[in-house]
Amino acid sequence: MKTSMKFKLSPLAVFVGLALSSSLAYSADAEQDVTAVKKDDKTEKIQVLGSYIKGADTITANPVSVVNADDMKYSGAVDTTDLVNILPINSGAENRPDTFTSFYNQGTSNVNLRGLGLSSTLVLINGKRQVLSGAKAQDGSVFVDTSSIPAIALKRVEVLKEGAAASYGSDAIAGVVNFVTNDTFEGVKIDGAYHTIEGFDQNDKNISILSGMKLSDNTNIVFAASMLRRSNMQGWERPDLVKNAASSLGTGFKLTGDSVVTSGPWAGTYAEGEQVGNPNCAGVNGNILDLDGDGDIDRCGFKYGLHYNIVNEEEREQYYTSLTHFFGNDIKLNVSAFYSDYRIIDNFSVPSLPNLSFPVVSADNSTNPFGVDAIIFGRHNPTVADFSKSRAAPRDNKTFRLETSLSGYLDNGWEWVTSLAYSGNTYKISQPEMSLSRLALAMNGQGGVSGDMTFDHFSTDLNHDPALLDWLETDFKSETTTRLLVWDGVINGELFELDGGTVYGAFGAQYRRESYQVNPAENSTILYNAAGNPLPNDFTFLGSVNNIDESRSAAAIFAEIELPISDDITVNAALRYENLDTDNSLDPKISVLYSATDNLSLRASASTSFREPSLSQFNADVTNTVNLVDYQLNPDGTPVLDSSGNKIPNASSLFIRQTTTGNADLKPEEATNYNVGALWSSDAFQVRLDYWRIDYKDVITIESAQAVLDQDPNGPTIVRQDPNDPSSTLAGISTDYFNAATIDASGIDIETSYRFDLDGSSLELSAGFSRYLSYDVPNADGSTYDAVGKFNFGSFVRSMPEDKGNISAHWLMDNHSVMARVDYVSSYINNRQGDTIDAFTPVELQYRFVTAIQEGEAAFSVGVQNLFDRAAPVVADGANFSYDPKHHDPRGRIFYAKASYTF
Template identity: 35%
Template sequence: MMSNNHPKLLSLFCIMAMTTTAYAEVQEQTSIETITVTGSRIKRSVQSESSSPISSTELSDLADIGANDVRDLIEVLPFNAGSQNNSDNLTQNFTVGTSNVNLRGLGVSSTLVLLNGIRQVTSAVVTDQGASFVDTASLVPALAIKRVEILKDGASAIYGSDAVAGVVNFITRDDLEGAEVQYEYRTRWSEGSQDETKIDFAYGGYVGDSAHMLFAVSFLERSSLLLDEVDWVKPATSSFGNPGSFVIPSLADENNPNGLTVADPNCEANGGSVSQSSNDNSFCLFDFAPQITAVPNEDRLQAYARALWDWSDTTRMWAEFGYARNKISREVSPSFPVLNAPSVLVSHPDNPYEEDVFFRGRPYGVGKPTEINYYDHTTSRFAFGVDGEISDGIYWQASFVAAANDALVNPRDVITDNFQAALHGFGGNKCNGTTASEAGVGECYYFNPFDPQDPNNELLRDFIIGDYIGDAESEMRVFEAVITGDSLFEVAGGDVGYAIGIQYRDESITNVYDSFTQQDSFAFLIGNQNFTGERDVKAVFAEVLMPITENLEIGAAVRYEDYGDFGGDTTNPKFSFLWLASDTLSLRGTFSTSFRAPSVHQLQGVQTNFANITDPEDGSTTFGGNRTIGDPDLVPETSEALNLGLTYSYDEYAFDIDYWDFSFEDVLTRESHQAVVNANPNDPTRVIRTSAGTISIVNTKFVNAEAIDTSGIDINASTIYQSDFGDFSPQLTATYLLRYDLMDASGQTTDGLGQLNLNTVGNPSPRLRGSIGLNWSNGIHRANVFIRHVASYNNDVSDESIDAFNTLDVQYSVNMGQVLKGDSETKLTLGVINVTDEAPPYVAVAGSYDPRTGDPRGRRAYAKLQISF
């Protein structure tokens, strides 16, 4: 820590307090509080400049950008790329309703999320790629947030695993006195309908002279948006439809050894479209794009309470409790495809082929009502801690947190055996028939795949469609203790600050499924197996900050973590410098090695989800099951991170620029199901086919197989102009990618820069993301304008260009004083997001847009009323 006998350094710190990479907290001119800022464990008297690149967003900034929740903040961060925050039926099998952070596009598992500097439990469900993440939708109500600090370089030496790409630290309010109520309504101002209502309440105050409490609660009700309601969606077809297709064994040839596939003769008359393949197969296609849910129905409740009190003159205690529950439903296709190609006997009364055939399709398709899938995410958290001062300049702190996330998933799918029974004439919940003579007799019914309008088909819906039910739980317990001081010894520039600490973490996951799901009873989602996994992690860490001269500070940190039998152990250092070159200019730099240990799920879990698969045997593309098994022999992925930055601050002008470089090895990922099929499409252990020859399941595993090298530049600039018409504050923030190289398991390197990276370990990587904003304030009036830009990039699958995405946001607010209540303050805010109603750029994937980059919500208008009293 820099001692207070260096006025030049302290003065420059204060001058730079307004820069976007800085944060300072001074209670009074005569009483300076020692604080800990994200990126360091060492308490400092003033920290308005850091050797690490830090972005700080205040509560007022969230209001200025029109953020309705944390997801809205994440979306506009230029250094965030590839977060899975849009509901996508095809790439979010079980994580719908969650949100996450993906700094630098290095993966949702590579950013550590903290609340008041303490770890959070990971979501019980993982992404389709098997990545674990903290659900930012389950943290705290927006009114409880004081600021969000984002550390944009590797920080494993400080915080441990998962801080590979950086850290996002949500810091709650400790200065609220009184109550705030906020009501917001926003609606889609475009074709289609989608709206949401949000009510927030926060209360804070001092209890006596020694304690402060904060309580906040938030409720969000959000309605859905289907792509059927927008005008930019293009057809997304499946070769498994209804009307369907049929495999005719008697027409087998050398190109089609299991039989020729032919489209239903009434395909087009009943609303389908016919596609012909190169080997004479024809398919009746079903367009499922209109049933894709772009925004799901959500009912979200968040509650948070925190209390701090001074136990003595030198000791402070705190405790906090958090709870969040999000109930989600989304519409999907009328029924999922049936991947096992069930048989239709020659005895079926409507079979026109005079032989046994196989059905390739789904029981309900064109013109039928959509199915509804349900999800329920619940997070609870309790934490407490003690901070104290051992002696002058030496502090200690200890904390404990216990948290759990429970996810109940309930999609609905075709029960394989029941659908087969119905095709054979034994459909119906009251059917007890077992012999051929009883087929289609009494309460036993035939399902008719040759006529979508047959009344028996709808009668059998409850028999054919069943509930896939899974209950996943993730638990975490963390104990941590740290001692920090500002005078380990003295050097030429002043006293050396230090911190030393220990941490113990216990993590576990449990997945339990109903008996049908455990038996792989479903025709599309297949099923899943019960599993449980756990591990504990022990860590020790240390950090020093050394003022070499009055203007030069260097730092070093090191952390050792032991994962026991799962993940081994690892040691990682970090080095930094901060040079105050002049009263207006400072330079900074960091170099670190980082690591990300395999998650408990990647080590011990099982995951089955559907995937788009192209069959090299006949060239057809459809969906199939992808089952991935955890591997206890996985090792941590490792990385090296370099950051060099400059801050210039003069009067009201502030400018920051950072060059960053990340190099990843042994990247943890799931094997590509398509690569497995391409390598050997008839591998009986890895590519499971039906009796009709179609692919039903591809078996993959988690591997340490790939590498990522990426670098870029961050720019932030701001100033303020004062005039008779008010204060004008322009700002610029942008990230420009210089490199995004991806190496696959075979050692082949591809250039992922400016690419969609759909089938790689990478994420979408537009070269430039950024925004230009202007804030105007004049007395009780305030207005904001933001122009946001995402550069064009390329679809590396279809080799088509994806257009740039430019949006305009506007907002006006007025402080209405005590209009609604005496001794209060009332503020009205009106705004429009995406004023010009820009559609997300077209991408040749199902849904017509990239859900990791584009925003399907269109133009949205909102009104917000806030009362403080």
């Protein structure tokens, strides 16, 4: 990968871009009739997501789902995260409370269409690309932060449920999500919402304003702003949700020789190699571990989950504005911008993290009661009872976007569109830690500001000097900045006539340039030895990241044609060539629409798509922690086998350091996409049915740390606590990004609605449902593993319930409405424990009343989410929290009230 200079825009470049650019036309609902807007005797047709041809007959040939503003009004949804969560085809996204395993992406949200990965869905705003977030998921996935998009400014969200590289280029493997803003609004709308969890103080307060006005007959301006204030809910308030989040590393030691202690709390006789836990373990609310079954306390564990948050305290402000102007020569100008500032205030962490360097307290240390060297198996301050000692781990997330556009018509009636969008994100992370070097000084009586304080690891009441603890504290800090500049130019119009009708064409080009910078603090930067291997840092538990300053560019040309073969059959074909810094790709797509009757349409499509490795995957080195299950080992490091010859796992899991390095040799991911569907549409009844299949190869992922350990518990990338003892405790592991083998996935989607017109009222019933038929991934031995219906521990595939969907009923009469919706996530197998994770069926109910007040309209809603207070299914995921945040909301019953006033 070539290293480029920092990517900056000069004022001149911005000015020129504003002068030359314009937005692609908005997309429309796949089932919406092609409407027309008259402006100066020109007819502006609507464009559908997935096609650059406006007003095309193949609108229904694209499998597009739409979530519009009404879906927010008639539910408890208040932001884009809530909108995305409604979609059944969104599977495995990180949008729900999970302050523990979402270490690097707190305060963000994302989309995961088809469960194919966060990086495999292309996110657009008004048909244009948006910058990737500086945050990334634990598995290294990069994504667009959808929470940064102001929901008050949205008109609808469109979801294209098939690969679309021929239209949009890289990243559109699983599909495309397009957020369409409301740039024609006139008036003022004020929204407010209040959510609270039953039985707890946690609450969300939202207030938003949308204002639009005509400055003249040809000029319209829109402004929107929103604010969120969210209080926290801590783990100690919901111990049922964090009961599995307990570590064996609390207060414990391993003795290197025989020892007899005649008095004091540690009195007893001990053998060489014996593990010893805090005898006052119950008194400090630790969990007692008897590893060898002899009745002794071998380790005093630590219930760290009680210190973390279930919901973080957060603050968010978002602003949006747009200006639309029609010139007298049929040229339309649109300029829009938004800014989002999202702050995680507390994100509490534990008072101290386990010391993975496993230091030794020497026999002659004044605090050591054993008289022999003792290896520390624990942490320096495992305080449990006093949750005020939990330390904050704040995040700061800022996103901006500036887009401008020009569009008009040529003399032959062809429309031209040119646009420029510049967007950026800065994501700052701060995580509390302890300094290993200072701890080493304190263990030898040289700690504290004065250099004469001693840290006593053998204190059984954990009553450490606060001044010394403060001196030991440090923080991991890093700032990641991403930038994206995109120019698009498209022309489209009529080509010629066939017997079946008019042939339409669209031709265009795109140029984009992105940059990725990581700036860690000095103590948080990975350092390397002469051989290029990472050196240990000054943290007890956390890892480090490397400095990165990389840029790259891509250019593309594309063409699309629509051929009416007959009155009933229309063919659409598209082709895109994309030239990348490290590769290139040529991607075709063909789709066919057959209008069988006035009500029934059949459709089919086939295409190829690809995803270029991210700059992070090419360049980022990071050390973080991972939860693994080690094996019982013989003294020579070979696994202990049971009578069937299988390796015997340890009884408990543990967190260890995982170092992942960027890989400059990564190839682009490639996929072949197929879709066959049917659409029935009448005045009252609509059904959309789609079968999809994706043959996905060279998928980029991080090697599974568990799989690497399973293959060889003492392999070359495995680090043990004692390098001379291959049976010692696991301390670290190295993994790399790599191109995995092919994934073959398929499934069925169905959406249906039926409207009853009753006497003075109406009732609409609707349902959406997605089912995976297969999701075959390769095993290390060459066999195939079907990930459907499994938790998928030890695999790069995320948890994947077989079925997701929802059913809703919406009744309206005059000023009143009642909405009820049942969401459904099917049960799936926890292949880590062999048990079943139960199905989850929360119910939402809302009543809404609308009335006229003076010159405006007021609306009031009251509702409850998870009406029957269904508990999130229990998931035994080692030492993680006790639920699956990728599919289940753990908060319980939530009451809400919403009000709006429009005038």
